[in-house]
Amino acid sequence: AQTVTQSQPEMSVQEAETVTLSCTYDTSENNYYLFWYKQPPSRQMILVIRQEAYKQQNATENRFSVNFQKAAKSFSLKISDSQLGDTAMYFCAFRTYKYIFGTGTRLKVLA
Amino acid sequence: DVKVTQSSRYLVKRTGEKVFLECVQDMDHENMFWYRQDPGLGLRLIYFSYDVKMKEKGDIPEGYSVSREKKERFSLILESASTNQTSxxxxxxxxxASEGPQHFGDGTRLSIL
Structure with missing residues (x-):
């Protein structure tokens, strides 16, 4: 069975600091896609960053970057220079034929 | 920008009622999905559709059905609502294509009394 595990239910970080959210997954597939989504309080879920499994280079999107370790099946999200607007629930997701989501990490950025 | 519109933001229904949740997207996307989100459980896939009139069961389809008569519209139906479907x-x-990210609606908070 394919699974996605986010082992940190809640995290907090001081404004301007760096935080890393962890995600591991399990699959026997070789070709797949990984995503991080952000869901701010009472707002719509939006895509943060995407990684193709066949690409060795880690994806980067402004202050957001991933550390993709295919052999370890690990896909962590690093947020640099954290801002108050980064406060949200973050979901890691994995896709082959269908999407599988983790249980989420609630991140709070402290002023 | 892709827009996914869900018909209601909040909905209150009674047990045993037949409930319809509607979803419309405006970007000609082939795939549409219904999830339920519960604290500590993340998002769980109920049903998805990869084409008009096509549907596939997700991980928790029991008690639900779906309809996709037009490409832009995907309806979720609770045949006989129960309190454990509050979500x-x-x-x-x-x-x-597999690499396409999902675009989400605002969500419907459904309470079954």
Missing amino acids: MYLCASSLG
Whole structure:
């Protein structure tokens, strides 16, 4: 069975600091896609960053970057220079034929 | 920008009622999805559709059905609502290719009394 595990239910970080959210997954597939989504309080879920499994280079999107370790099946999200607007629930997701989501990490950025 | 619109933001229904949740997307996406979101459980896939009139069961289809008569519209139906179906329901759409990210609606918070 394919699974996605986010082992940190809640995290907090001081404004301007760096935080890393962890995600591991399990699959026997070789070709797949990984995503991080952000869901701010009472707002719509939006895509943060995407990684193709066949690409060795880690994806980067402004202050957001991933550390993709295919052999370890690990896909962590690093947020640099954290801002108050980064406060949200973050979901890691994995896709082959269908999407599988983790249980989420609630991140709070402290002023 | 892709827009996924869910018909209601909040909905209160009674047990035994037949409940319809509607979702419309405006970007000609092939795939559409229905999830329920519960604290500590993340998003769980109820049903998805990869084409008009096509549907596939997700991980928790029991008690639900879906309809996709037009490409832009995907309806979730609770045949006989029960209290354990009280939840946040999210609709999403994506292009057919596997790398396409999902675009989500605002969600419907459904309470079954």
